[in-house]
Amino acid sequence: MIGRAAKVMRYQVVDLLRGRALVGYALFFAAATSGLSLLGGGTARALPSLATLILLVVPLVSLLLATTTVYHRGDFVNLLLSHPVGRRPVFVGIHLGVTLPLTAAFLLGLLLPLVAGGIGAEHVADVAILAVAGVLLTGVFSSIGLVVGLSFDRLARGAGFALLLWLALVVLYDGAVLFAAYRWAAYPMEGPMLALMALNPVDLARVMVLVALDASALMGYTGAVFQDFFGGASGLLVAAACLALWMAAPAFAAMRLFERKDL
Amino acid sequence: MSSSAEVSGRAGPPGHSVARPAGPALEVVDLSKRFGRVRALASASIAFTPGAVTALIGPNSAGKTTLLKSIVGLVRPDDGCVLMNGTVVDAGGAYRRDVGYMPQLPAFPPHMTGQELVDMIDDLRGFDGEPDESLIDDLEVRDEMSKPFGSLSGGTRQKVNAALAFRYRPTVLILDEPTAGLDPVASLTLKRKIRERREEGATVLITSHDLGSLESLAEEIVFLLEGRLRFHASLVRLLEETGQRSLEAAIAELMLRGRGAGDEIRPKRATTPDVSVGDDTARDDPGLANEEGVA
Numbered sequence: 083m084i085g086r087a088a089k090v091m092r093y094q095v096v097d098l099l100r101g102r103a104l105v106g107y108a109l110f111f112a113a114a115t116s117g118l119s120l121l122g123g124g125t126a127r128a129l130p131s132l133a134t135l136i137l138l139v140v141p142l143v144s145l146l147l148a149t150t151t152v153y154h155r156g157d158f159v160n161l162l163l164s165h166p167v168g169r170r171p172v173f174v175g176i177h178l179g180v181t182l183p184l185t186a187a188f189l190l191g192l193l194l195p196l197v198a199g200g201i202g203a204e205h206v207a208d209v210a211i212l213a214v215a216g217v218l219l220t221g222v223f224s225s226i227g228l229v230v231g232l233s234f235d236r237l238a239r240g241a242g243f244a245l246l247l248w249l250a251l252v253v254l255y256d257g258a259v260l261f262a263a264y265r266w267a268a269y270p271m272e273g274p275m276l277a278l279m280a281l282n283p284v285d286l287a288r289v290m291v292l293v294a295l296d297a298s299a300l301m302g303y304t305g306a307v308f309q310d311f312f313g314g315a316s317g318l319l320v321a322a323a324c325l326a327l328w329m330a331a332p333a334f335a336a337m338r339l340f341e342r343k344d345l
Numbered sequence: 346m347s348s349s350a351e352v353s354g355r356a357g358p359p360g361h362s363v364a365r366p367a368g369p370a371l372e373v374v375d376l377s378k379r380f381g382r383v384r385a386l387a388s389a390s391i392a393f394t395p396g397a398v399t400a401l402i403g404p405n406s407a408g409k410t411t412l413l414k415s416i417v418g419l420v421r422p423d424d425g426c427v428l429m430n431g432t433v434v435d436a437g438g439a440y441r442r443d444v445g446y447m448p449q450l451p452a453f454p455p456h457m458t459g460q461e462l463v464d465m466i467d468d469l470r471g472f473d474g475e476p477d478e479s480l481i482d483d484l485e486v487r488d489e490m491s492k493p494f495g496s497l498s499g500g501t502r503q504k505v506n507a508a509l510a511f512r513y514r515p516t517v518l519i520l521d522e523p524t525a526g527l528d529p530v531a532s533l534t535l536k537r538k539i540r541e542r543r544e545e546g547a548t549v550l551i552t553s554h555d556l557g558s559l560e561s562l563a564e565e566i567v568f569l570l571e572g573r574l575r576f577h578a579s580l581v582r583l584l585e586e587t588g589q590r591s592l593e594a595a596i597a598e599l600m601l602r603g604r605g606a607g608d609e610i611r612p613k614r615a616t617t618p619d620v621s622v623g624d625d626t627a628r629d630d631p632g633l634a635n636e637e638g639v640a
Contacts, residue, residue, distance in 0.1 A: 166441040
């Protein structure tokens with residue numbers, strides 16, 4: 083099972099590298115990181131902007147690449163499943179074959195310029211948190227992307243839904259939460275706010291990053307509540323644990339969908 | 346339904362005068378599948394004769410491709426199961442080691458060359474035996490194997506498709522419109538290859554719109570209509586039963602009867618006790634009918 087999955091993953095990775103999307107993704111982060119560090123006056127100033135960029139771009143790219151992979155790799159999957167390979171190893175291979183290259187491209191793009199420019203010792207922890215948040219977001223949104231891709235028969239619909247989902251989670255969600263907080267300001271809102279935040283992986287990652295960077299001005303409403311509630315390290319761990327759950331649940335759902343799919 | 350003992354009891358068709366090896370017994374039991382509101386298969390139960398070529402015939406959307414894909418495991422039936430040698434095939438797909446499948450429209454990854462496809466499948470199968478590459482030469486696609494699949498013409502794709510399906514010397518061949526898009530020479534080559542595998546004992550399931558081709562290949566006819574098994578018997582028995590001289594005329598006759606008679610096509614029981622009509626009680630070995638018909 084593991085050997086088969088690894089082989090499937092290898093072919094999937096080779097195919098992904100053939101398209102240049104991933105290289106572009108890595109270069110984008112490399113350019114952004116070096117640009118922000120150079121122009122913004124050092125790593126310290128660049129980190130909050132980088133954090134915002136990661137929170138916007140990583141979910142979008144991971145979601146779209148995973149969703150489109152389902153359609154682009156239909157032929158490949160069909161061919162594999164006509165031979166003695168089970169659905170589970172094929173799914174695991176495809177999932178890891180999308181998630182791991184995305185992760186690698188993100189990490190290379192983020193870390194290479196920083197390391198090359200020399201990170202001050204005081205920023206190592208911050209950069210590490212940024213990297214971890216990006217990696218977790220990659221896993222979460224590539225898993226969700228597979229669910230989306232497996233739920234719609236046509237690429238245009240799947241990709242369209244993925245875009246809407248991204249817009250909802252990254253842009254609209256915090257606005258809606260803010261509106262709710264304002265609307266029911268007379269009531270104690272901490273509990274519902276925390277629940278609402280746990281329901282949005284982007285919010286969770288945002289809290290992780292900004293608690294670490296101690297930049298609560300950039301946190302959005304839910305983040306501010308969260309920092310108040312948990313403070314420092316324990317909040318960080320809870321957010322990371324929720325994100326891990328956000329990775330596992332969609333991955334499991336996608337596997338179930340894949341095992342039942344008619345090809 | 347049939348127990349495994351029953352299945353193994355049918356292992357060799359007694360109708361063949363020269364004993365030849367018989368491939369795996371393949372059987373589908375109560376197979377049902379819906380696609381939305383469309384019913385593709387309705388409780389179809391068919392025991393395919395081991396070591397024989399069975400032609401699946403029926404009008405468009407009769408459920409032929411769905412049946413074949415269910416056997417390969419690409420379509421997940423809503424109900425029912427596929428048995429190989431009396432045991433339900435495993436979800437892990439290990440049984441596909443013995444299955445060679447030619448999909449109707451070969452959609453292989455377009456940027457991979459035929460050789461890369463073959464190497465990849467060799468690798469995934471962990472295949473270290475001697476592959477059967479005769480079709481690569483006989484269909485003259487040796488040069489095309491080094492070109493990206495997407496750049497090949499429809500006929501050439503079909504040839505690569507065939508070469509891949511026969512490569513691992515499968516004992517079960519599932520061929521969905523194998524000669525579609527092939528020129529006459531290639532079509533004859535492929536049919537010769539199918540007969541060759543049959544002689545070596547392979548159990549072959551085949552669909553085609555070219556009934557003439559099927560008539561020259563098939564020993565058994567399965568007629569499907571709206572996802573239901575309507576007729577399963579030897580070719581000889583079918584011709585006798587319908588009073589026609591060609592497969593095409595016989596099938597036309599079956600379709601007309603199907604329209605007139607409503608739900609079941611019933612042969613005259615007294616004269617044809619060994620014809621099974623979507624009816625489990627009369628599923629004797631059709632190979633017997635074959636011999637009687639010839640004699």
